[in-house]
Amino acid sequence: MSTMDIFKAAMEKAEAYAQALPPEPAPFPVPQGAEIAAWIDHTLLKPTATDEQIMGLCREAMEYHFAAVCVNPAYVPLAQGILTDKDVVTCAVISFPLGAHLPAQKAAEARSVLQAGAREVDMVMNIGAMKSGAPYLVYTDIKTVADVVREYDAHLKVIIETAYLTREEKITACLLSQAAGADFVKTSTGFAPSGATVEDVALMRRVVGPEMGVKAAGGIRTLADAQAMIRAGATRIGASAGVAIVKEATA
């Protein structure tokens, strides 16, 4: 199928799903005890984050066996220098947190963090394009980045920023991300007026089916929060409270 055909098929599916969602996928197993660490991206994205805080984040990630550290592009080289445990990868956010870049700009930023060693890229969708009724731009934006990420054998998460989207836009954003070759859809940047909700995670899981990753992020502070997201279909949790969550899980 051509790129345009793939886009059109995704848009037709979005229209159908807006009327009637596909059946719910079978429930996912919930991690027990310290296992939950492998579900968590240990995250520090504040503009005021210091070298020392990022180094601490990386050391904690290795100690607790989190899936990744999630940092801004400026801190990818530092994280790479600290993460000697190859089980923990560096995840970099791009076009973050507004998503208001052109495809070529996002691709260049993705290439830059991948060259620096990031193995996961969390990009923000072009929210303005979605709101402008320009889904083909939303799709090509994601595909352009996905193609670069694939070159590096890395993974792409697309932040759809649910806080700003209608139900139909959430469905469309998920299906366009999937069609464009993303590995995960992700709820939130943590910089919008609201973060992940159980309802949004359940909707996103149902829309993308059982195979694709779903990352819940934004406002997840306790073990109960994280477990609720996982029960709803999240396979990854973005949180700055990862250590507290694991301690609670193993208490």
Place this chain on the structure above:
Amino acid sequence: MSTMDIFKAAMEKAEAYAQALPPEPAPFPVPQGAEIAAWIDHTLLKPTATDEQIMGLCREAMEYHFAAVCVNPAYVPLAQGILTDKDVVTCAVISFPLGAHLPAQKAAEARSVLQAGAREVDMVMNIGAMKSGAPYLVYTDIKTVADVVREYDAHLKVIIETAYLTREEKITACLLSQAAGADFVKTSTGFAPSGATVEDVALMRRVVGPEMGVKAAGGIRTLADAQAMIRAGATRIGASAGVAIVKEATA
């Protein structure tokens, strides 16, 4: 002087100014009536901004003779397509709003918006580097972008994000921006917990002296707000309420 000598001189000045500020510059003339439009960057940076809203912003900018439209990188080509009145330039924000990119990443983003036609670039300082006690990175970050901006005969504003800085860091940020060849220092992104204050604008003006631009942005909604900033030393106002401010000024 070598780059390192220029940096060192700025840091020495910052230390001296932290103890005793230089004399206040003579007060600036305050614009009368509709003149104030030429002080204003007509701004729309929300991630949800649509094509139509950006086109409206550009048309208003031409109608009211604002200095510039200030938009995210994705919207520079569209703004350029609308702004047929050459008195109004396109200003693009880069590394916005977190500032957490490496110098080469910021330079690439600056080049991209300049190639698309932007004639002003508002970059966010590396706030994390300032907080990490790494002022030389703060300086080289700005200088790297300033060198690109100069190639295009454009202007650079450095957003220091006052909300996160101590008084000493504000002084240092202003002097490093000036030493690195920026044209303006700017208070805020509008995405931090607080925006421009009269006190910060007065401090920034006093530190950089009478020649450099000072842009006040974040939370400026009325004519009184704008006039207070100008009286304190601002030569540019970033606002989404530009039309209301000009209407108030000419009522």
